[in-house]
Amino acid sequence: MSEITLLKHLARSLMTGQPIAAQDPHRLHWHLMPTTGLMNDPNGFIQAHGRYHLFYQWNPFACKHGAKWWGHVSSPDLVQWKHEPVALIPSEDYEINGCYSGSAVLKDEKIHLLYTGNVKFPDGSRTAWQCLAVEQPDGTYEKQGPVIALPEGYTGHVRDPKVWFHDNHWYMVLAAQSPNLKGKVLLYRSDDLQQWELKGEIAGSYVNQLTEFGYMWECPDLFSFNDTDILMCCPQGLAAKAYEFLNLYQAGYFVGSLDYETASFSHGKFHELDNGFEFYAPQTTETEDGRRLLFGWLGLPDDNELAQPTVKYGWVDCMTCPRELTFQDGKLYQNPVSELTELRQGNGVLWSGIAKEAPSFEGVSAELQISAAGPFTLSLRGDARLAWDGEKLTLTRQNWRTQEEETRYWFGQLDKLHLLLDASSIELFINDGEACMTARYFPDHASKMLRFSGDHAVSIHHWLLSACVVE
Ligand code: FRU
Numbered sequence: 483m484s485e486i487t488l489l490k491h492l493a494r495s496l497m498t499g500q501p502i503a504a505q506d507p508h509r510l511h512w513h514l515m516p517t518t519g520l521m522n523d524p525n526g527f528i529q530a531h532g533r534y535h536l537f538y539q540w541n542p543f544a545c546k547h548g549a550k551w552w553g554h555v556s557s558p559d560l561v562q563w564k565h566e567p568v569a570l571i572p573s574e575d576y577e578i579n580g581c582y583s584g585s586a587v588l589k590d591e592k593i594h595l596l597y598t599g600n601v602k603f604p605d606g607s608r609t610a611w612q613c614l615a616v617e618q619p620d621g622t623y624e625k626q627g628p629v630i631a632l633p634e635g636y637t638g639h640v641r642d643p644k645v646w647f648h649d650n651h652w653y654m655v656l657a658a659q660s661p662n663l664k665g666k667v668l669l670y671r672s673d674d675l676q677q678w679e680l681k682g683e684i685a686g687s688y689v690n691q692l693t694e695f696g697y698m699w700e701c702p703d704l705f706s707f708n709d710t711d712i713l714m715c716c717p718q719g720l721a722a723k724a725y726e727f728l729n730l731y732q733a734g735y736f737v738g739s740l741d742y743e744t745a746s747f748s749h750g751k752f753h754e755l756d757n758g759f760e761f762y763a764p765q766t767t768e769t770e771d772g773r774r775l776l777f778g779w780l781g782l783p784d785d786n787e788l789a790q791p792t793v794k795y796g797w798v799d800c801m802t803c804p805r806e807l808t809f810q811d812g813k814l815y816q817n818p819v820s821e822l823t824e825l826r827q828g829n830g831v832l833w834s835g836i837a838k839e840a841p842s843f844e845g846v847s848a849e850l851q852i853s854a855a856g857p858f859t860l861s862l863r864g865d866a867r868l869a870w871d872g873e874k875l876t877l878t879r880q881n882w883r884t885q886e887e888e889t890r891y892w893f894g895q896l897d898k899l900h901l902l903l904d905a906s907s908i909e910l911f912i913n914d915g916e917a918c919m920t921a922r923y924f925p926d927h928a929s930k931m932l933r934f935s936g937d938h939a940v941s942i943h944h945w946l947l948s949a950c951v952v953e
Contacts, residue, residue, distance in 0.1 A: 485573040492568070495519065495543050499796045506795035507927035508906040511847040511949040512825055513780070514538070514555060514563065515800035520545050523642075523701060523763035524777035524801055525552055526569070526586035529770055530593050533558055536777060537569050537595070538801070539583055545788060545798040550580040552597065555952055560775075560804045560821045564953040569615070569623045570597060576611045576628050577601070583642040583701055584612075585765065587652070587675070593617040594675055596654065598641035599628060608638035612656065614675060630656075630678050633668065637661060640668075642701045644765070645675070648742065654678065655702040655713070664688055665699035665717055669745045682745030685713055685736065690749060696720050700731075701763040704740065705774060707809035711740040713747060714755070716763055725891045726754065730785040733762050733778065737812060753813065757892045758877060758910070758919035766807060775819060778802040780907055780920060789883040791924050792906070802920060803902055803909055815915035818902055825849075830945035837936035845903050845932035847947045852899040856938030863932065865925035866908060870896050875912065877919050892917050903932075904947075 483491075499518030503509065515521060519542040526537035533556045540553040552570035557563040570581040577599030584597030599611035611628035618624050632640055639659040645652055654670040666686030670678045687695040696717035703714040714735040720727045733756060738749025755764065756778075764778035781787060781799035792798050804819045826849060833840055837858040843850065845863050852860075860868040866879040875896060878889045892912060900911040905927075910919040934940060 483573065485571050488571050488573060492542050503795050503797045506792055506797070508792050508795075508924055509797075510800055510904045510907060512947055513800045513803065513904050513907060514952065516540060516542070516553070516797050518796050519543055520547065520797075521553070521779075521799045521801070522547070522550070522781060522783065523583045523779050524765045525583050525597065526554075526593070526595050527765050527767040527775070527777055528586040528588065528593060529767065530586075530588045534560055535566070535586065535593065536563075536801075537586065545793045545796065547783065548580065549578070550582060550600075552581050552595070559824070560819050561824045561950055562953070563950070567620070567622045569595065570625070572600075574599070574625065574627075575601070577613060579608070581613075582610075583763065585644045587645050587647065589675060595623060596629075596643040596645050596675070598643065600641065610638055610640045612640075612643050612654075612678075626676075629676050630670065633658065633680055635661070636666070637663070639698055644701075644703045646705065651742075653704075653742065655684070655704045657698065657700050657702055657715070658683075659698050660686075663697045664694075665696045665719070667699055667702045667713065667715060669740075669742075671742075681742075684740065684745055684747040685715075685749065687717075690747070695752070701765065703764070703766055705766055705768065707774070709739070710809060711738055711747065712736070712809070712814065713738065713740075713749065714764060714766070717752070725893070728890060729759060729782055731762060731782060733764055735814060750812075755814070755816070756918045756920050758890050758908070759879070759888070759921040761802065761918070761920040764802075773819075774807040776802075776805045776807050776816065778805075778920070780922060786881065786883045790922065791882070800907065800922075808915070813916070816918050817911055817915040818900070818909070822902070825947040825950060826945040827948055828945070830943055832941070832943050834941040835939065837934040837938060837940045840934040840940065840942060842931040842933050843942070843944045844930050844946060846905055846930050847949065848901075848903045848932070849945045849947055850899070850901040850903075850932070851943040852901065852940060853897065854899075854936075854938060854940045856936070858934060858936030858938060858940055861933045861935070862903070862908065862923065863925035864929045866921070866923045868901075868910070875899075875919070877908070877910065877921060879921065879923050882924070890919060890921075892919060902947075
């Protein structure tokens with residue numbers, strides 16, 4: 483379909499869909515979510531022209547995956563966002579089944595988008611083009627077409643270019659799949675974002691010391707802290723272990739060192755980035771003040787995603803809050819960006835005492851900092867439960883499809899908990915960001931309260947958070 487035809491359908495979808503979505507009590511108050519339809523990966527996250535820009539995978543027409551668009555929002559401060567013109571619409575032959583994920587860089591004072599043109603054939607096979615689009619003065623993007631064709635020796639599953647500048651060259655990591663269905667990450671180099679040279683495979687299943695490690699590694703991202711290089715990626719096809727890899731797909735990282743000339747990446751073991759239920763396809767950017775920020779998709783494909791109750795209101799999934807990454811003692815730490823304190827209403831309430839004597843706190847849109855002298859349980863609006871037993875922290879909720887209880891785990895010594903809650907999301911930061919647990923949940927809207935239990939002392943700081951709509 484032409485762009486014009488697609489835009490006519492978009493107008494109808496927004497006009498009919500928005501009033502229905504607005505009635506959903508599970509709409510979020512301060513997270514980015516789709517106006518209508520399905521939102522997935524954060525794309526093109528960049529600070530440029532004095533604003534943060536975030537693009538996102540979007541199916542504006544339905545709560546299902548399909549021919550994705552790139553929506554676009556921008557913000558001066560990561561708190562107040564506004565809608566920008568839609569950036570990419572899948573109208574050309576080389577992207578007809580979706581403008582899939584990618585990234586943004588600033589070149590010649592213009593944002594350049596690199597994304598995957600996804601093309602599916604009637605026999606079920608597919609191909610992929612890595613494409614370029616350039617920012618125009620009116621805030622729209624002009625497509626320049628494909629710049630990388632399917633590399634030889636890989637299946638049609640090649641996607642998600644993440645580009646950065648290093649030592650006078652542009653570099654790209656790209657997810658790929660070998661013919662025997664092993665996930666790989668490729669490294670490319672360019673001088674102009676147009677001509678790209680494949681340098682080699684830097685990581686993957688059966689690369690370096692890894693043996694079987696999944697059939698596809700989606701959304702790779704490579705960045706550094708001083709001399710340490712971090713490769714983030716989302717392996718699909720890892721078997722669940724007792725307490726690891728419990729979600730259908732994983733998001734995690736390797737710590738190592740990239741030799742840009744030989745395209746070799748020596749790295750340690752895979753660390754999961756999140757111990758919760760929904761966290762996928764994270765993407766980072768470096769800010770002008772030198773911080774490494776991250777957005778993740780607060781969703782997970784192919785599992786129970788479409789059993790979420792928001793689907794009947796015509797929308798599904800959302801972004802995590804913006805987070806800052808730091809690197810300490812060989813590990814990534816994640817914390818909410820400091821800008822989010824702007825959402826706090828007043829000074830909040832401080833309370834200390836025995837957990838079971840704590841008052842109930844409102845938790846629809848709230849922030850809590852908790853420290854505890856011993857085991858305690860926190861009921862989250864009667865629909866999810868957080869429990870610390872002295873050895874492990876567990877997050878338990880009802881499975882949306884089967885209604886059975888399901889649990890995720892973190893093992894360690896708990897010093898501090900930092901909890902960010904929105905109408906249907908939980909983001910938990912453990913020990914100043916040493917670990918995270920991220921999840922959606924769908925409490926009855928009438929049950930708003932958080933209740934502590936336990937016989938040990940706790941101290942709690944609670945704030946209500948202001949809503950922040952996208953203009
Ligand atoms: C990850 C992903 C990417 C792909 C995009 C399509 O969630 O599958 O690999 O580019 O989503 O929407």
